[in-house]
Amino acid sequence: MAEKVHKRLELMLPELEELESTGVFSREEIRAIVQRRRSLEYRLLRRPSQKEDFLGAIQYEINLELLCRHRRKARGVISSRNDSSYGIQSRIHSLFRRALSKFKGDLKMWLQYIEFCKHCHHDNTLSKLYGQVLSIHPGNSSLWVMAAKFEFESMKNTSSARALLQQGIRANPESKHLWMELFRLELLYVEKMKKRRDLLGLEEPMDEKTGNMSDDFLAYKTVSVVYRQAVKAVPADIEFRLQFLPICQLFEGTEHRQQEIYDNLREDFFTHPLYWDALARRPWARQKAGQDSDVIKLEALSEAAYEEGIKAVQNGDDLALLWDRYSRWALERVKCLTHSMELQAGATRRLLRVFRRALDTGCVTEDMFSCYIGTLLGLGMSEEAVQTGSIATDLYPKSVPMWLLRLQTLNAVGGDLSMEAMMVVYEKAIHAVAKEEALPIWSEWIQRSIVLCTTQDNIEHIFQAALACGVPAIREELCVKYVDWVFISRGIKQARKTYKCLMETPPVSYALYLKCITIETAGHVKVDLTLASLRELFEKALRDYGADHPDLWLKYMKVEMSHREGEPGNVGKLHWRAMKSLKPELTAAFIAQYSQLS
Numbered sequence: 001m002a003e004k005v006h007k008r009l010e011l012m013l014p015e016l017e018e019l020e021s022t023g024v025f026s027r028e029e030i031r032a033i034v035q036r037r038r039s040l041e042y043r044l045l046r047r048p049s050q051k052e053d054f055l056g057a058i059q060y061e062i063n064l065e066l067l068c069r070h071r072r073k074a075r076g077v078i079s080s081r082n083d084s085s086y087g088i089q090s091r092i093h094s095l096f097r098r099a100l101s102k103f104k105g106d107l108k109m110w111l112q113y114i115e116f117c118k119h120c121h122h123d124n125t126l127s128k129l130y131g132q133v134l135s136i137h138p139g140n141s142s143l144w145v146m147a148a149k150f151e152f153e154s155m156k157n158t159s160s161a162r163a164l165l166q167q168g169i170r171a172n173p174e175s176k177h178l179w180m181e182l183f184r185l186e187l188l189y190v191e192k193m194k195k196r197r198d199l200l201g202l203e204e205p206m207d208e209k210t211g212n213m214s215d216d217f218l219a220y221k222t223v224s225v226v227y228r229q230a231v232k233a234v235p236a237d238i239e240f241r242l243q244f245l246p247i248c249q250l251f252e253g254t255e256h257r258q259q260e261i262y263d264n265l266r267e268d269f270f271t272h273p274l275y276w277d278a279l280a281r282r283p284w285a286r287q288k289a290g291q292d293s294d295v296i297k298l299e300a301l302s303e304a305a306y307e308e309g310i311k312a313v314q315n316g317d318d319l320a321l322l323w324d325r326y327s328r329w330a331l332e333r334v335k336c337l338t339h340s341m342e343l344q345a346g347a348t349r350r351l352l353r354v355f356r357r358a359l360d361t362g363c364v365t366e367d368m369f370s371c372y373i374g375t376l377l378g379l380g381m382s383e384e385a386v387q388t389g390s391i392a393t394d395l396y397p398k399s400v401p402m403w404l405l406r407l408q409t410l411n412a413v414g415g416d417l418s419m420e421a422m423m424v425v426y427e428k429a430i431h432a433v434a435k436e437e438a439l440p441i442w443s444e445w446i447q448r449s450i451v452l453c454t455t456q457d458n459i460e461h462i463f464q465a466a467l468a469c470g471v472p473a474i475r476e477e478l479c480v481k482y483v484d485w486v487f488i489s490r491g492i493k494q495a496r497k498t499y500k501c502l503m504e505t506p507p508v509s510y511a512l513y514l515k516c517i518t519i520e521t522a523g524h525v526k527v528d529l530t531l532a533s534l535r536e537l538f539e540k541a542l543r544d545y546g547a548d549h550p551d552l553w554l555k556y557m558k559v560e561m562s563h564r565e566g567e568p569g570n571v572g573k574l575h576w577r578a579m580k581s582l583k584p585e586l587t588a589a590f591i592a593q594y595s596q597l598s
Contacts, residue, residue: 004041004045005038005041005042005045008041009034009037009038009041012034012037012087012091014087015087015088016030016033016034019068022072022075022077023075023077024068024071024072024075024077025068025071033064036060040053040056040057040060041057043056043057044057044098049102049103051099051103051106051109054095054098054099054102054103054109055099055109057095058092058095058096058099058112061088061091061092061095062092062116064088065088065089065092068088089120092116093122093125096109096112096113096116100113100132104136105136107133107137107140110129110133110136110137113129114126114129114130114133114146117129123154123155126150126154127150127151127155130143130146130147130150130164131147134147134164134168138168138171138172139171139172141168141172141175141177141178142177144164144165144167144168144171144172144178145165145168145177145178145181147164148160148161148162148164148165148168148181148185149161151164152185152188158185158189158192161185162182162185162186162189165178165181165182165185166182169182169233173233174233174234176234176237176240176243179226179229179230179233179234179240180243180244180247182226182230183223183226183227183230183244183247184247186220186222186223186226187220187223187247187248187250187251187254190220190222190223190251191251194253220251220253220254220256220257223248223254223257224257224260227244227257227260227261227264230244231264238265238268238269238272238274238275239274241261241264241265241269242265242274242278244261245258245261245278245285246285248261249285262278262279262282265278265279266279270312271312271313271314271315271318272313272318273309273313273318273319273321273322273325274321274325275309276305276306276308276309276312276313276322276325277306277309277322277325277326277329279305279309280301280302280303280305280306280309280325280326280329281302281329282305283298283301283302284298284302295337295343296343299333299347299350302329303350306322306325306326306329309322310322310323310326316363319361319363320358320363320364320365321365322363323354323357323358323361323363323364323365323368324365324367324368326354326358327351327354327355327358327368327371327372328371330347330350330351330354331351331371331375333347333350333351334347334348334351348375348379351375352375352376355368355371355372355375359372359388359391362395364392364395366392366396366399366401366402369388369389369391369392369396369402369405370401370405372388373385373388373389373392373405373409376388377409377412377413382413385409385413386409386410386413388409389405389406389409389410390406392405392406393406393429393432397432398432398433398434399433400433400437400438400440400441403429403432403433403441404440404441404444406425406429407422407425407426407429407441407444407445407448408444410422410425411448419449419452419454422448423458426441426444426445429441430442430445435469435470435471435474436471436473438469438471438474439471439473439474439477439478442462442466442469442474442478443477443478443481445462446459446462446463446466446478446481446485449462450485456489456490459485463478463481463482463485466478467479467482467502472507476509476511476512479502479509479511479512480509480511480512480515482498482502483495483498483499483502483512483515483516483519484515484519486498487519492519495519499512499515499516503540507544508540508544510541510544510545510549513537513540513541513544513545513552514541514552516537517537517538517541517555520534520537521534521555521559530565531563531565531566534559534563538552538555538556538559542556542581546578546581546582547581547582547583548582548583548586550578550582550586550589550590550593551593553574553575553577553578553581553582553590554590554593554594554597556574557571557574557575557594557597558597560574561597571597575594578590578594
């Protein structure tokens with residue numbers, strides 16, 4: 001081992017002598033560099049090899065190279081091809097190669113080496129490196145795309161980029177990512193050739209095999225071949241096929257290719273709602289609306305597509321999805337037409353018409369209900385909003401969002417509905433949904449009762465019913481709110497009785513302990529708890545949560561230091577206990593905060 005280390009250090013002598021002769025580093029610094037490298041080399045040669053040792057050595061060399069560059073620039077030392085900075089880079093390459101020979105499966109290390117080569121602009125090394133990593137990780141489609149992008153953008157080699165993507169597809173024939181990138185590459189290549197032809201002033205198309213261009217090539221027919229092969233590889237995925245359209249729309253002259261995709265979708269997915277949604281949005285993708293007359297024409301085309309789709313789609317779930325997409329498009333039109341009050345009014349009427357027709361067919365999703373009720377409230381149509389909320393909970397009786405929507409609509413509308421009638425609706429909601437999911441409804445009920453200044457007995461009854469439901473998550477959340485409400489409305493003495501009663505039923509949450517401690521240590525509490533009782537509260541909290549919460553120990557220490565009956569001498573004892581109790585990863589943060597106690 002010592003011979004290997006000594007040999008490697010000898011190879012560094014010319015580089016180190018050059019660093020000293022140019023004044024980049026002093027003799028003492030050179031000695032420190034040698035000592036550090038010797039130590040690192042011994043760590044690298046130990047068995048078994050540790051990845052962290054290689055990463056530490058690489059990071060040291062990277063930092064050394066940055067320092068070397070900075071000092072050369074500061075001292076005005078002119079760099080040459082054979083200077084020490086290149087020697088350091090060579091050593092970094094050597095360290096990466098040695099590490100990857102031992103940890104070939106570590107993708108993160110491969111990516112770090114790739115980033116280093118990019119940073120140093122070592123393109124030739126990078127080309128070989130991509131080949132090596134792809135031979136080890138052929139199933140990673142992102143690596144194939146990275147390699148192809150490097151060949152196309154950095155090396156300006158379209159053939160190599162295409163070959164890489166095709167090789168990746170052979171290894172991963174169902175990779176959507178690779179098919180999409182090959183499709184994009186062919187579009188970019190044709191566009192590049194078109195610009196080249198225009199720049200050279202060529203008018204006659206030529207044969208691609210001879211290095212020139214043909215009509216078929218310039219018409220993006222190679223792109224069509226890629227699309228058809230992709231469809232064969234992934235045959236039953238409409239979302240995959242739809243992703244080709246936005247890419248096509250980025251390039252001029254691809255209208256025929258887009259039409260082929262739409263025709264293919266119609267043939268294979270005629271009854272799928274996503275096809276009709278894409279078809280309805282097509283007019284807005286291929287041309288921009290100008291005057292109001294153009295907007296009306298485009299909207300008419302989209303409406304006609306949606307209406308045709310509603311007739312074609314038969315499946316109930318698919319029809320609901322199509323109505324959902326229809327309503328989203330109608331809502332987008334309302335938001336887009338802020339420049340014209342007349343057009344926006346027409347778009348709003350269309351939006352309400354779509355919602356009502358969907359409601360009549362029973363094909364309304366939860367998102368549609370939320371949007372519909374919000375629109376009705378915005379238009380001041382309160383009565384219809386309330387009725388729609390009731391229909392929503394009838395269609396989705398176990399849905400917490402729908403019950404919340406109905407309750408919030410009733411609260412927003414107000415009107416003649418009494419608090420007793422509202423309580424009936426809240427109780428229906430609680431019994432309709434799964435009790436494990438009822439926390440948002442309980443919270444909404446309690447919050448609304450407090451806002452409306454309902455009698456304290458009613459609020460107390462709601463809290464007690466929620467805590468007795470038998471769901472730990474609900475009890476944990478509402479215990480804190482219960483104590484807080486009692487403290488604000490009835491005072492500290494009643495709050496103490498309440499939290500002591502709650503603590504008799506374990507488990508007691510950390511949040512409840514924290515709330516009780518915060519209340520007791522607040523400056524505005526006029527009836528102080530005896531120090532013995534306060535200590536008992538802290539001890540209970542530390543027994544359950546002392547290992548995970550350094551702040552709990554610190555609060556206890558502050559009480560001992562600030563309370564009129566406190567004993568500052570106990571702080572040291574608490575520190576000793578905390579260091580014994582806290583998890584090892586939390587002790588450093590605790591020590592840092594403890595040092596700031598005054």
